Amino acid sequence: MMIIMSKSRNRGLGPKNEMEHAYYSGIIIQKVRDFVKDDDIKELFNFGAGPRNNIPNPTDIKVGGDRGTNGIFTAFNVEHPEQLKLYRNLLPEHLLMPKLPTVSLVSVDYNNGNKVTRYNEGMVMIKGILPNGAETWFVLSMPVETWLMMEMGVDWGFPKRIYEITVSREKTIVLDEGKTHLSLEFTPGPWSNKKAVIIPEGEAWGINNMAVVHPKRADLLLIFSYGLISVQERMEGNVKINIDRNQKWSSLIQEGLVSFGVFQRYVSVGNSVITKIFPK
Secondary structure, three states, X not given: OOOOOOOOXXXXXXXXXXXXXXXXXXXXXXXXXXXXXXXXXXXXXXXHOOOOOOOOOHHHOOOOOOXXXXXXXXXXXXXXHXXXXXXXXXXXXXXXXXXXXXXXXXXXXXXOOOOOOOEEEEEEEEEEEOOOOOEEEEEEEEEEOOHHHHHHHHHHOOOEEEOEEEOOOOEEEEEEOOEEEEEEEEEEOOOOOHHHOOOOOOOOOOOOOEEEEEOOEXXXXXXXXXXXXXEEEEEEEEEEEEEOOOOOOHHHOOOOOEEEEEEEEEEEOOOOEEXXXXXX
């Protein structure tokens, strides 16, 4: 049987079947590997396709139905001395401690309108400061539900593992062989203290600015971002958090914690960029 692949540089964004999805994902993996090897290149736009010339105004984008990145987002500060010690130990040498150490928890359904590429994912992240003073979010855990997305992420340095993941407006839950790894239970309602609410820059609560150490180059930190987003739907509320207490980062999150957060749905309208950062 002969499989004919499209030659369009953007074809990988809309594969028609699992075979095409794997094929184009393999191309992206190789482009990132080539990027990592070449220290003269500092940024990779749209996985090698180059920057987009025309980026729309986010407020002009209207997407109906359930299409878009959607899920539960929350973030909170840590202050206890033992938590701060653990926090510092979890940050790589590339990053400095922020003035307000912050944890971000997210679980999302990546629904771009293509059932072949749609999948669920979770994130546990902590804020760090880059040498130039900018913020980024170092990824401690990234549950994912598909083998292909796990392999792609691990190749770049994301701590991905296969879990069973369910995402809904009311509750998202990540299960490891039946045991809860992470769950976020959302109750809508107005924030009682808006000054206490932490919304990481860009409204994507960290997943628009994620940092990982490359698995084969410990000197290299990669920052993954995708620029502007267009929020299509957003609901304030409280998020009840439950995690696996055996995880090395679990002490950052107190038992029974309820934090301010949102359920939201958005689409990316900017450039996907991978940036290299070397330690001082």
